[in-house]
Amino acid sequence: xxxxxxxxxxxxxxxxxxxxxxxxxxxxxxxxxxxxxxxxxxxxxxxxxxxxxxxxxxxxxxxxxxxxxxxxxxxxxxxxxxxxxxxxxxxxxxxxxxxxxxxxxxxxxxxxxxxxxxxxxxxxxxxxxxxxxxxxxxxxxxxxxxxxxxxxxxxxxxxxxxxxxxxxxxxxxxxxxxxxxxxxxxxxxxxxxxxxxxxxxxxxxxxxxxxxxxxxxxxxxxxxxxxxxxxxxxxxxxxxxxxxxxxxxxxxxxxxxxxxxxxxxxxxxxxxxxxxxxxxxxxxxxxxxxxxxxxxxxxxxxxxxxxxxxxxxxxxxxxxxxxxxxxxxxxxxxxxxxxxxxxxxxxxxxxxxxxxxxxxxxxxxxxxxxxxxxxxxxxxxxxxxxxxxxxxxxxxxxxxxxxxxxxxxxxxxxxxxxxxxxxxxxxxxxxxxxxxxxxxxxxxxx
Amino acid sequence: xxxxxxxxxxxxxxxxxxxxxxxxxxxxxxxxxxxxxxxxxxxxxxxxxxxxxxxxxxxxxxxxxxxxxxxxxxxxxxxxxxxxxxxxxxxxxxxxxxxxxxxxxxxxxxxxxxxxxxxxxxxxxxxxxxxxxxxxxxxxxxxxxxxxxxxxxxxxxxxxxxxxxxxxxxxxxxxxxxxxxxxxxxxxxxxxxxxxxxxxxxxxxxxxxxxxxxxxxxxxxxxxxxxxxxxxxxxxxxxxxxxxxxxxxxxxxxxxxxxxxxxxxxxxxxxxxxxxxxxxxxxxxxxxxxxxxxxxxxxxxxxxxxxxxxxxxxxxxxxxxxxxxxxxxxxxxxxxxxxxxxxxxxxxxxxxxxxxxxxxxxxxxxxxxxxxxxxxxxxxxxxxxxxxxxxxxxxxxxxxxxxxxxxxxxxxxxxxxxxxxxxxxxxxxxxxxxxxxxxxxxxxxx
Numbered sequence: 001x002x003x004x005x006x007x008x009x010x011x012x013x014x015x016x017x018x019x020x021x022x023x024x025x026x027x028x029x030x031x032x033x034x035x036x037x038x039x040x041x042x043x044x045x046x047x048x049x050x051x052x053x054x055x056x057x058x059x060x061x062x063x064x065x066x067x068x069x070x071x072x073x074x075x076x077x078x079x080x081x082x083x084x085x086x087x088x089x090x091x092x093x094x095x096x097x098x099x100x101x102x103x104x105x106x107x108x109x110x111x112x113x114x115x116x117x118x119x120x121x122x123x124x125x126x127x128x129x130x131x132x133x134x135x136x137x138x139x140x141x142x143x144x145x146x147x148x149x150x151x152x153x154x155x156x157x158x159x160x161x162x163x164x165x166x167x168x169x170x171x172x173x174x175x176x177x178x179x180x181x182x183x184x185x186x187x188x189x190x191x192x193x194x195x196x197x198x199x200x201x202x203x204x205x206x207x208x209x210x211x212x213x214x215x216x217x218x219x220x221x222x223x224x225x226x227x228x229x230x231x232x233x234x235x236x237x238x239x240x241x242x243x244x245x246x247x248x249x250x251x252x253x254x255x256x257x258x259x260x261x262x263x264x265x266x267x268x269x270x271x272x273x274x275x276x277x278x279x280x281x282x283x284x285x286x287x288x289x290x291x292x293x294x295x296x297x298x299x300x301x302x303x304x305x306x307x308x309x310x311x312x313x314x315x316x317x318x319x320x321x322x323x324x325x326x327x328x329x330x331x332x333x334x335x336x337x338x339x340x341x342x343x344x345x346x347x348x349x350x351x352x353x354x355x356x357x358x359x360x361x362x363x364x365x366x367x368x369x370x371x372x373x374x375x376x377x378x379x380x381x382x383x384x385x386x387x388x389x390x391x392x393x394x395x396x397x398x399x400x401x402x403x404x405x406x407x408x409x410x411x412x413x414x415x416x417x418x419x420x421x422x423x424x425x426x427x428x429x430x431x432x433x434x435x436x437x438x439x440x441x442x443x444x445x446x
Numbered sequence: 447x448x449x450x451x452x453x454x455x456x457x458x459x460x461x462x463x464x465x466x467x468x469x470x471x472x473x474x475x476x477x478x479x480x481x482x483x484x485x486x487x488x489x490x491x492x493x494x495x496x497x498x499x500x501x502x503x504x505x506x507x508x509x510x511x512x513x514x515x516x517x518x519x520x521x522x523x524x525x526x527x528x529x530x531x532x533x534x535x536x537x538x539x540x541x542x543x544x545x546x547x548x549x550x551x552x553x554x555x556x557x558x559x560x561x562x563x564x565x566x567x568x569x570x571x572x573x574x575x576x577x578x579x580x581x582x583x584x585x586x587x588x589x590x591x592x593x594x595x596x597x598x599x600x601x602x603x604x605x606x607x608x609x610x611x612x613x614x615x616x617x618x619x620x621x622x623x624x625x626x627x628x629x630x631x632x633x634x635x636x637x638x639x640x641x642x643x644x645x646x647x648x649x650x651x652x653x654x655x656x657x658x659x660x661x662x663x664x665x666x667x668x669x670x671x672x673x674x675x676x677x678x679x680x681x682x683x684x685x686x687x688x689x690x691x692x693x694x695x696x697x698x699x700x701x702x703x704x705x706x707x708x709x710x711x712x713x714x715x716x717x718x719x720x721x722x723x724x725x726x727x728x729x730x731x732x733x734x735x736x737x738x739x740x741x742x743x744x745x746x747x748x749x750x751x752x753x754x755x756x757x758x759x760x761x762x763x764x765x766x767x768x769x770x771x772x773x774x775x776x777x778x779x780x781x782x783x784x785x786x787x788x789x790x791x792x793x794x795x796x797x798x799x800x801x802x803x804x805x806x807x808x809x810x811x812x813x814x815x816x817x818x819x820x821x822x823x824x825x826x827x828x829x830x831x832x833x834x835x836x837x838x839x840x841x842x843x844x845x846x847x848x849x850x851x852x853x854x855x856x857x858x859x860x861x862x863x864x865x866x867x868x869x870x871x872x873x874x875x876x877x878x879x880x881x882x883x884x885x886x887x888x889x890x891x892x
Contacts, residue, residue, distance in 0.1 A: 010877075040810055040811065040812060040872065040877075042810070042870070042871060042872050042877075043810055043812055043813060043872045046813060046814070046872055046873065047812070050814070057812040058812055060811060288867070298870065299870050299877045300867065300868065300870050300877055300878065301867070303877055303878065320865065321865050322867075323867045324866070324867035325867070326867045326868055326869045327869055327870075327871075328869035328870070328871045328874055329871050330871060330873045330874070335874070337869055339867070339869070364486055364488070364489055365486065365506060366486060366489055366493070366503045366504055367489060367492060368492070368496070396845060398869060398871065398873075398874035398875070399842060399845035399846050399848075399849075399869075399874065399875075400845050400848065401869050402846065402848075402849040402866070402868045402869055402879065402881075403845075403848040403849045403851070403852045405849070405866055405867055405868055405869070406849045406852045406853050406856070406858070406863070406866050407852050407856070409858075409862065409865065409866045409867070410852070410853070410856030410858060410862075412852075412855075412856060416855065416856075417852070419766065419767050419855065420770070420848070420851055420852050420855045421734070421746065421747070421768075421769045421770035421771070421772045421785070421851055421855070422746065422772055422848045422851055423772045423773055423774035423783055423785070423844060423845075423847050423848055423851070424488070424744065424745055424746050424773075424774070425488060425773075425774045425775050425776060425844065426486065426488050426489045426492055427492070427776045427844075428774055428776070428781070428844035428845065429844070429845075431456075431486075431488075431745045431746055431749055432746065432749065433848065435848075
């Protein structure tokens with residue numbers, strides 16, 4: 001049997017490796033358009049932050065290992081342009097060898113996503129960049145190395161924009177950020193988003209909400225970026241206004257698309273064609289709490305889905321319950337984490353949500369290094385079940401959020417969660433972990 | 447109605463405060479033998495580590511606040527010696543006022559625990575100390591300030607011994623530790639305990655297992671401590687060989703005792719006398735996983751139980767499911783955390799346990815500051831449920847353990863836990879959180 005995979009990053013290479021491990025006789029062909037496979041895309045902002053680091057540090061496993069040690073037929077520089085479901089074949093062009101056509105028994109679409117670049121004049125100027133692929137990362141790093149970048153504008157204030165603000169800050173680049181939406185991080189309570197804004201502004205980063213970019217032009221060796229509220233004269237513009245799934249070839253083959261035009265898959269990762277799977281940033285998922293299809297492209301899901309596809313095609317059926325939307329990012333000295341539904345998302349999903357926001361401490365009250373940690377919980381008035389939450393603080397948010405994620409997966413009520421026996425020692429927590437304090441306060445609202 | 451509380455630390459003052467909040471008209475009398483109430487006992491080693499800090503930093507709420515703001519009749523220096531259940535009265539002696547006798551409608555025994563001091567010659571020498579009360583902490587700190595303490599011996603390698611080893615290290619005191627048992631931290635897999643031993647030894651702290659103390663004598667202005675394997679000439683000896691509950695007055699009144707001679711209580715914190723409750727380090731608890739009575743005296747349980755007692759006597763019945771044995775401590779540069787049952791405890795409880803031990807990373811593979819984190823999981827072969835686990839690492843163990851604790855409270859199988867959507871960002875975790883990697887490896891054993 002031949003298993004063909006389009007795309008050689010997280011989902012694709014996870015699937016390829018596991019399929020070969022499960023079934024060494026399976027023929028596994030991976031068609032990757034670029035020359036990079038299996039790298040930590042999420043690590044790029046932190047790599048860019050350090051001028052002395054090699055971008056290739058982010059490669060988790062090299063092409064050679066996949067080919068020679070794992071027996072995967074990995075073909076780099078192969079761009080798939082079309083899927084012919086009738087003939088069960090993919091067609092495309094390869095940089096060195098011209099066109100190709102390869103038949104499959106089972107196919108995995110793991111084509112990822114690409115940055116949304118605003119369709120404005122000047123978006124192709126040399127100093128205008130985006131960050132998604134490792135090649136994008138190299139371009140940004142090379143540009144920073146070759147040019148005297150004193151000022152930058154970041155368009156978009158999602159994870160990538162915020163992480164890149166930190167990277168620019170580390171590189172001594174004076175940065176402004178613009179965001180089309182009137183609210184920063186709209187899934188957070190406003191008071192929490194205000195903490196993120198304050199952290200950015202305290203570090204000298206300009207925050208401009210409700211502002212889009214209109215045009216970029218080259219002027220006296222610099223870039224003039226015209227935005228809704230102001231013009232910024234900078235040396236670099238980073239487009240981080242979101243990403244969109246690479247689902248065109250799937251759509252072209254008549255496969256169903258889901259939210260955000262991601263390829264729709266069931267809990268076995270099957271598309272609307274039973275011989276074709278999709279996984280990673282190009283595919284959707286079910287939200288565990290709502291049962292609805294969502295497109296929340298994150299790395300863990302990509303890896304998990306890649307493995308599940310491999311299990312499914314090698315005869316060990318793997319059904320994924322779905323995702324909880326758990327995410328964390330660091331912005332300068334703050335950790336920002338969330339899981340489950342925001343109060344607005346919960347309302348839209350038909351729950352009767354109640355939320356709260358408490359402030360607690362990251363360590364015991366008198367312990368050195370103790371800082372404020374804010375906790376937001378969302379629960380359902382009727383069932384008393386937890387629905388979601390978020391945490392912001394200088395420390396202790398990133399790992400604590402997982403306790404809440406586990407509680408959400410288990411369908412716990414606030415009452416049961418409050419009874420959980422959590423760890424306490426002064427360097428790590430107050431006696432009542434901030435999550436327990438938040439649960440206790442929530443109980444008073446239910 | 448009159449609510450009398452014996453003991454004014456975590457459990458006692460939690461109960462007093464909450465009872466007054468629930469029922470402002472309730473008469474609440476707290477009888478505390480010492481002059482300290484409501485302090486962070488767990489913070490003492492960290493306070494001792496810093497010579498310039500005031501020990502009173504650890505007081506969470508002052509006696510004056512309880513008395514004047516909260517209306518609690520707090521009587522310091524009042525030692526209860528006897529409970530007369532027939533007459534519903536407690537008798538004792540007060541430092542300034544002689545004897546007293548106070549009648550109660552409801553009584554809470556929150557007498558805490560005391561260090562087990564080996565019954566050996568010289569255990570009362572001035573340089574021989576133990577650490578449980580705030581007064582103990584002051585004595586140690588005063589001794590360190592007044593004497594040129596160059597070397598110390600710690601007897602016992604539990605939490606307090608290990609935390610005090612760190613404190614001595616911070617104060618530049620050269621330290622040896624002895625432990626009667628042949629194994630260090632026997633609830634950890636041996637490889638994990640070895641990591642703790644290595645950390646101690648790397649920092650110059652001597653570790654001597656299977657060794658008890660025989661005698662201490664004063665010699666040339668120093669202390670000669672005769673132990674099973676060697677004699678140590680030191681300037682200070684810290685007795686940290688465990689604690690024992692202060693349950694004598696409860697036993698004297700004919701109340702049932704449980705494991706470790708702790709006062710036996712039901713899930714409503716009632717002793718065998720329905721008008722008498724017990725909470726905190728003097729009382730036992732039910733282990734959530736086994737349903738058995740256990741004595742695991744920790745601060746969160748004390749606070750939680752104090753609240754529950756207050757709710758129960760003020761008419762809002764509160765039933766506590768029990769404890770999970772979740773605990774964490776820091777020893778030098780290591781975090782050590784556990785929850786649930788060790789493989790040996792699981793076997794004794796009648797499970798068919800399987801355990802594993804994996805090593806993962808605290809951050810993404812290429813992220814700066816990335817360190818090794820070890821994870822041990824215990825699960826039941828038959829039900830596939832998680833039973834417990836432990837983590838050791840330089841970072842990320844303390845908060846991660848709570849995710850496992852929540853899973854244990856929810857009765858999750860390894861399969862379900864592995865499906866949990868956890869947070870990922872390079873500064874905080876690999877794509878697969880170490881707990882998920884451990885769960886994945888465990889699945890292969892089930």
